[in-house]
Amino acid sequence: MSKRIPYISIFLVLAAVCSVLFTGCSNSLQSQSASRTELVMNTVATITLYGEQAQEGVNAAFQKAKDLENILSSQNEKSELYQVNQTAYDHAVEVSDTLFTVTQRSLQYCRETDGALDCTIGKINDLWGFGTSNARLPSEEEITPLLVYKGYEQIELNEENQTIRFLNPNIQLDFGATAKGFAADEIKKMLVEEYGITCGLINLGGNIITIGSKYDGQPWGIGITDPNDTTKAISTEYITNATAVTSGNYERYFIQDGVRYHHILDPKTGYPANSGLCSTTIITENSMLADALSTATYVMGLEKSYAYIESLDHVEAIFITDDGTVVKTSGITDDTFEVVS
Amino acid sequence: MTKKVKYIIAGAVVIAVTAALIAVWILITQEKVSNAVANIYQNGTLIRSIDLEAVEESYTFQIEGENGAYNTVLVEPGYISITDASCPDKVCISQGKISDGVLPITCLPNGIVIQIETQNSTSSTLDGMTR
Structure with missing residues (x-):
């Protein structure tokens, strides 16, 4: 019995020291953080990174966004x-x-x-x-x-x-539905490969892409904006190393003679899409794909979009209809989404 | 039980308790530094910082821009919002009050961003919002 006591003592000491070390570790990653908000690509971008090169990464990320804006802005x-x-x-x-x-x-x-x-x-x-x-x-x-x-x-x-x-004089390219997603993918790739960033969140005007999991090992909690109160989330999804992109009719609009005109145009009519949806959110791995699909599914409407997203691998969606109903595709079963690639 | 074993146990307990206290102290101080400072940017330049926790009485002020552009900002204890603006779409007004760093208030036509910086966040809060 007496021989076992020193082992118990060693265990106690190790457990206690580990608790301090682990608290200190997450604290240390958290303390090596950098974050900045700027208007870029005709939207507001917030980039938050953790790790030794967080500040250099944030600077490079905004420079990359500006470089891409100089190429892709219409x-x-x-x-x-x-x-x-x-x-x-x-x-x-x-x-x-x-x-x-x-x-x-x-x-x-x-x-x-x-x-x-x-x-x-x-x-x-x-x-x-x-x-x-x-x-x-x-x-x-x-x-x-x-x-x-x-x-x-x-x-x-x-x-x-x-x-x-x-081939037609009436067309012009506009990448409003794909450029921010492309930029998010490119910025993430650069941060991971050139700056060794393993933990971060890039938010380009609501187009969100995450790098790894949070500093405490938990998935990132991403709110889906409530169309009726845009300061609140109607639903929260937890993602790791994935992207979430929403197209909503509350983001850019104006009201004239009591009618609200939003920015998501139906290419067939040239007028704001009136499909019965307030917003669509796409969650997947590639942000450019998510960006494109969030606009396309908004225009398609719920029934067609639901079937279309279900036919794609590793792509999920959250639809909010005009009456406030939240509809999620089958891959989002427990409010958690993790990309399996 | 020999005297030596007793000393070892006593030493281990002291170290364990001390370490546990240090861990608790780290966690407590992490929470205490949390606050909310609203940073107001105009065309990318920081023009004003307001500690929302230090606000006792509500007040408003105006941000002037080019060609007569303006945004009226309402500061309340713990909250900030835009209540009037010269922009045609008024999206900045409809964004309402904010009190945390999850979502900034933005007026794209006038180049205004109001972002709340918090010193700390916990796993239970949102890390971002899509829109």
Whole structure:
């Protein structure tokens, strides 16, 4: 008996010391954190990172976002995309790797969603001016001539020469539904590969992508905005190393003569989509895919979207209908989602 | 039980209790540093910081921008909001009051961001919100 007592003593000491060490560890990762909020890519971005290179990572992440904005913005007159939109009708324009990749993948999402997403309605988006000081209700006479059936099929890409050519004068590229997702993926890749970041959260205007789990090993708690009170969450999902992207009709809109006009346009009509949904959230691994699908499924409406998302692997969705009902796809069974790749 | 064993046990208990107290102290002090400071940015530049926990009486002030642009900010104990603005969409007003760092108030047309910085967060709070 007496010989066992020292072992018990050793166990007691080890247990107690470990408790201090573990508390100190999570504290230490938490203390090596950096966070910043800025307006970039025509939205508000918050990037929070943990680890030794957190501050350098945050700086590099915002620089990356600004670099991508200078390529992909459809509103900035100095951007590469803006220049392409002015010159690519009936003329093949050579573009950067980034612009070619984003165009190629965005057009692929347009085809896969059968035009529920159409990134060639740039001229119609410009008429509405959502999110700018020029937001207004355009007339039907302005919209109708710009409606191009499956405009995404009116773009010619030449992979060998890396050129883009528009086959119709009424189309312009607008990556409002894919650029932030692409940026989130690129920033995450850079932070993991070049800065060794294993713990962080990138929030580009509500497009969220997480790196690993939280500093305390728990999954990240991501709130889905309540469309009726945008300061509150209607549902919380817990994700690890995944992305969550929402398209909602409460984010960018204006009210004219008592009618609310939101920014998610139905490419077939040129007017705000009226599909019976207030918001759709996509949870998956790739943020560009999530970005594209959140817009496309909003336009499709609940029934069609539910079936479509269920047909995809490792993609889940949360739909909020106009009457406030929350509908989740079958992969979200216990409010927890983890990407299995 | 020999005297030596008794000393070992007594020593172990003292170390264990001390370590446990240190762990508890770390956790308690973590919670105590938590506060809420609202940082107001205009076109990316920090123009004002307000400790919302130190606010005793509500007040408003105006942020002036280019070409007559303005946003009226209401500061209340623990909360901050935009109550009036020159922007056409008024989304910043409809975002309502905020009291934590989960979601900033944004006025894109006027380039205004109000973000609450908290010194600490716990696993039970939201880490972000999609919208």
